[in-house]
Amino acid sequence: MKIVVCVKQVVEVPSYVEFGAGGADVDPAFTSRELNDADTYAVEEALRIRDEVGGEVVVVTAGDEGAVEALRRCVAMGADRAVRVWSDGLSVHDPIAVARSLAAAIRDEAADLVFCGVQSSDAAQQSTGPALASALGVPSVSVATKVDVVSGGSGLTVRREFEGGLAEVVELDGPAVITVQTGLNTPRYGSFKEMMKAKKAQIPVVDPGDAGASRVKVRRMFVPASSGGRDIEMIDGGPAQIAARIVQLVREVG
Amino acid sequence: MSGVLVVTEVVDGRLDESVRELVTAAVAVGGPVTLGVAAADVDAVLADTAIAGVDEVVTVRLAAGGFDHELQRHAVRAMIEQVTPDVVVLGYTIRAAAYAAALAEELGLGFASDVVGLSRDAGELVAIKPVYGGKVYAELGFASDAAVLVTLRPGVWEQAEVAGAPAAVREVALGGSAVSRVRHVEYLAPAGGVDLKRADVIFSVGRGVGAKENIEKFAEIANKLGAGLGASRPLVDSGWLPAAHQVGQTGVSVKPKLYVAFGISGALQHLAGMSGSKKIIAINTDKDAPIFNVADVGAVADILEVADELKALI
Ligand SMILES: Cc1cc2nc3c(=O)[nH]c(=O)nc-3n(C[C@H](O)[C@H](O)[C@H](O)COP(=O)(O)OP(=O)(O)OC[C@H]3O[C@@H](n4cnc5c(N)ncnc54)[C@H](O)[C@@H]3O)c2cc1C
Numbered sequence: 001m002k003i004v005v006c007v008k009q010v011v012e013v014p015s016y017v018e019f020g021a022g023g024a025d026v027d028p029a030f031t032s033r034e035l036n037d038a039d040t041y042a043v044e045e046a047l048r049i050r051d052e053v054g055g056e057v058v059v060v061t062a063g064d065e066g067a068v069e070a071l072r073r074c075v076a077m078g079a080d081r082a083v084r085v086w087s088d089g090l091s092v093h094d095p096i097a098v099a100r101s102l103a104a105a106i107r108d109e110a111a112d113l114v115f116c117g118v119q120s121s122d123a124a125q126q127s128t129g130p131a132l133a134s135a136l137g138v139p140s141v142s143v144a145t146k147v148d149v150v151s152g153g154s155g156l157t158v159r160r161e162f163e164g165g166l167a168e169v170v171e172l173d174g175p176a177v178i179t180v181q182t183g184l185n186t187p188r189y190g191s192f193k194e195m196m197k198a199k200k201a202q203i204p205v206v207d208p209g210d211a212g213a214s215r216v217k218v219r220r221m222f223v224p225a226s227s228g229g230r231d232i233e234m235i236d237g238g239p240a241q242i243a244a245r246i247v248q249l250v251r252e253v254g
Numbered sequence: 255m256s257g258v259l260v261v262t263e264v265v266d267g268r269l270d271e272s273v274r275e276l277v278t279a280a281v282a283v284g285g286p287v288t289l290g291v292a293a294a295d296v297d298a299v300l301a302d303t304a305i306a307g308v309d310e311v312v313t314v315r316l317a318a319g320g321f322d323h324e325l326q327r328h329a330v331r332a333m334i335e336q337v338t339p340d341v342v343v344l345g346y347t348i349r350a351a352a353y354a355a356a357l358a359e360e361l362g363l364g365f366a367s368d369v370v371g372l373s374r375d376a377g378e379l380v381a382i383k384p385v386y387g388g389k390v391y392a393e394l395g396f397a398s399d400a401a402v403l404v405t406l407r408p409g410v411w412e413q414a415e416v417a418g419a420p421a422a423v424r425e426v427a428l429g430g431s432a433v434s435r436v437r438h439v440e441y442l443a444p445a446g447g448v449d450l451k452r453a454d455v456i457f458s459v460g461r462g463v464g465a466k467e468n469i470e471k472f473a474e475i476a477n478k479l480g481a482g483l484g485a486s487r488p489l490v491d492s493g494w495l496p497a498a499h500q501v502g503q504t505g506v507s508v509k510p511k512l513y514v515a516f517g518i519s520g521a522l523q524h525l526a527g528m529s530g531s532k533k534i535i536a537i538n539t540d541k542d543a544p545i546f547n548v549a550d551v552g553a554v555a556d557i558l559e560v561a562d563e564l565k566a567l568i
Contacts, residue, residue: 127355165444183491243563
């Protein structure tokens with residue numbers, strides 16, 4: 001079975017930021033980047049299935065040169081190959097453009113199954129997976145908490161999650177895109193040796209061409225008013241004072 | 255191409271509770287507002303569509319009950335083709351997110367999800383959405399040659415008033431080619447166990463606890479003070495606490511008299527389960543954590559140090 005996993009090197013911002021790119025994004029000097037948490041579960045799920053039924057796991061990202069680190073981490077985890085998709089015009093803030101760019105690379109792979117993380121921690125749109133399914137012309141299931149490959153790889157039984165902890169079991173035929181919810185497995189780390197090996201992995205770059213054209217542009221970014229403009233009592237003093245105030249408020253409830 | 259199409263889902267035989275918020279946002283954008291509903295038993299929810307500001311209702315009759323995101327996508331596409339709106343708004347729910355971006359991709363629409371502000375600036379639609387864990391907001395503009403589909407964060411807009419009578423209803427037919435590639439097997443009820451819904455006071459721990467061993471401290475303090483123990487999802491994901499402790503969108507929704515959030519950042523999906531609490535205390539080392547946006551009392555501190563002081567006090 002050939003499984004493609006789409007991953008993202010997400011951007012983390014600290015408490016204090018300044019803006020660059022003419023105000024349209026956070027100045028990269030203030031950010032750090034790492035593999036998106038939900039994607040580690042998606043990669044683990046793909047590796048688990050490969051190890052059970054055989055086949056290949058290919059990780060793909062749409063991102064700039066810095067995003068290659070996410071791919072290397074996945075290779076260290078055990079992915080067989082990695083592909084990076086990028087064109088200078090591609091906006092990572094447009095999930096549709098990102099999905100179409102990913103599709104441009106994935107189409108050639110003729111995958112039996114495609115996984116994405118349920119959402120990226122930085123954009124939190126839950127959109128790349130469903131948009132990718134549409135671009136590939138295949139069905140999707142979002143927020144999967146269990147994935148079983150049946151009928152020798154052509155069938156899928158998926159448990160998905162809704163509000164309030166309600167779950168639904170659905171069946172579908174591959175190829176399909178499944179967005180993987182956190183917690184459905186325990187993602188492995190690569191060993192030191194595997195990480196050293198992943199550093200040397202050859203990672204080709206695919207140009208998505210027109211697919212990366214975007215219908216949305218970031219006009220500006222800004223830091224929202226703290227506490228949303230509401231009144232909030234900030235407890236002065238150290239941990240002792242904070243603890244005392246908490247106990248007092250608990251006792252007021254009675 | 256003008257006006258706003260508001261699409262809502264039917265959950266347990268009722269319109270999703272965010273529908274009146276969506277209408278408020280749609281009215282502010284301007285132009286006629288059409289409310290779209292697709293369900294097996296549309297007639298059962300027609301009374302709920304009587305909302306001030308709604309000019310017309312469009313319905314699509316589905317063959318089967320329950321939620322099928324494939325059929326829902328076909329239905330909303332049929333509505334868009336009939337109504338030709340320039341803006342389509344949905345709630346940012348798990349159900350809508352399952353098909354919203356696919357529909358935008360299919361029809362070549364402008365798209366953004368988890369939007370918290372929507373307006374027009376010289377004719378251009380402008381959406382605001384949180385990025386980077388909610389610490390920064392992005393203001394997005396869209397190409398004007400196609401409609402724009404946005405999903406709106408629940409709980410941001412006021413609820414529109416209920417109207418005396420529903421608006422005129424137009425039924426939209428779903429073509430025979432609209433079939434689902436996903437087959438329903440069964441629904442599974444949420445995990446039982448601790449009953450957080452009954453607790454007057456809840457102490458909830460998030461990733462800020464750092465390690466599994468530290469949870470015991472908070473459990474002990476909560477127990478001594480008669481509080482229930484809640485948690486954010488990552489703690490349940492890691493197997494540090496059973497699922498019944500999870501507060502939030504996919505866990506339990508609670509409205510205690512007092513909710514204390516220890517080391518929880520305040521992601522949308524956590525807020526969805528606790529922002530209705532009467533009083534909220536938030537303790538976090540990051541003074542800009544979004545949890546402070548919903549807190550009544552806050553402290554910037556290390557929760558482990560606060561826990562030691564709490565233990566000493568009680
Ligand atoms: C479909 C879907 C459904 C979801 N459902 C839920 C749900 O039901 N419930 C839920 O909670 N989440 C849910 N999530 C996950 C959610 O998006 C967040 O990832 C999660 O709520 C974050 O948990 P957290 O705040 O504990 O962790 P983080 O976001 O990592 O925040 C940890 C916080 O702790 C602070 N901190 C760190 N160390 C300390 C310290 N020593 N002292 C004080 N503060 C400290 C940090 O500053 C930070 O603010 C869902 C996600 C998706 C996609």
